[in-house]
Amino acid sequence: MPLNRLLKTVCESVRRFSSRKMDDLQVKIGPSILNADLGDLGNECVRMMDSGADYLHLDVMDGHFVPNLTFGHPVVKCLRGKVPKAFFDLHMMVSNPHAWVGPMQDAGADQYTFHYEAASDDVLGLARRIKETGMKVGVGVKPATDVDVILPLLNSDLIDTVLIMTVEPGFGGQRFMEDMMPKVSAIRSRFPLINIEVDGGVGPNNVDVCAEAGANMIVSGTAIIKSDDPSQTIRHMRAVAQDVINKGSLDR
Numbered sequence: 001m002p003l004n005r006l007l008k009t010v011c012e013s014v015r016r017f018s019s020r021k022m023d024d025l026q027v028k029i030g031p032s033i034l035n036a037d038l039g040d041l042g043n044e045c046v047r048m049m050d051s052g053a054d055y056l057h058l059d060v061m062d063g064h065f066v067p068n069l070t071f072g073h074p075v076v077k078c079l080r081g082k083v084p085k086a087f088f089d090l091h092m093m094v095s096n097p098h099a100w101v102g103p104m105q106d107a108g109a110d111q112y113t114f115h116y117e118a119a120s121d122d123v124l125g126l127a128r129r130i131k132e133t134g135m136k137v138g139v140g141v142k143p144a145t146d147v148d149v150i151l152p153l154l155n156s157d158l159i160d161t162v163l164i165m166t167v168e169p170g171f172g173g174q175r176f177m178e179d180m181m182p183k184v185s186a187i188r189s190r191f192p193l194i195n196i197e198v199d200g201g202v203g204p205n206n207v208d209v210c211a212e213a214g215a216n217m218i219v220s221g222t223a224i225i226k227s228d229d230p231s232q233t234i235r236h237m238r239a240v241a242q243d244v245i246n247k248g249s250l251d252r
């Protein structure tokens, strides 16, 4: 076979293989319960799972890393009892993420997503420690943090999920920062199969923009919690984002 035909065949096989892998990238919708009725969190979690949520995004704030307080591992443990099968993604907006790895694992967390800004002294050590517990490892960056700082960490193969904040962390119900999308694209172009999560102000009006940039884990608080029909909102957001991702993989 002439060399140019051989090369073409190889390129075509690689393209088919990588597009099949891209098709494997599942969109997951994770409601944040930050703006739910915090006095009735257990039932709110049940309501979200019954509405078809793929996972639950639990926002832990310590009043120091961010100017707000929510809850800690004792509450997470109680919630685990209410929704035994739900995947818990712990968004750790805390100044000392090393301190809560054991307690959160014990409480039933499935993924421990810490902030790079709070762990930059020993990011690799922290990621390793989380991995050893059996939890998945997420690393997040605030809007002002350059995404390049986490690239060495992503090359380590320890990271399951990259969290790109699309609001300043601390409060629900803020406006989505579309100018964070180049960060998502920068990660997706280098890591075709890693989970990329967006968090803050995401809802039916901008989920397509997030998926176009390459996000597949979609956190949405207010838009789902306050929806008259959360099942429909979750279904719609998942379908829109999955469609965008599948089309993107065909075009590649």
Ligand SMILES: O=C(CO)[C@H](O)[C@H](O)COP(=O)(O)O
Pocket (backbone or CB within 6 Å): 032, 034, 035, 057, 059, 091, 167, 168, 169, 170, 171, 172, 173, 174, 199, 200, 201, 202, 219, 220, 221, 222, 223
């Ligand atoms: O981490 C967060 C805030 O720091 C929340 O997860 C986020 O704000 C989700 O809520 P909403 O969709 O209402 O913005």
Ligand SMILES: [Fe+2]
Pocket (backbone or CB within 6 Å): 032, 057, 058, 059, 091, 199, 219
């Ligand atoms: Fe969050």
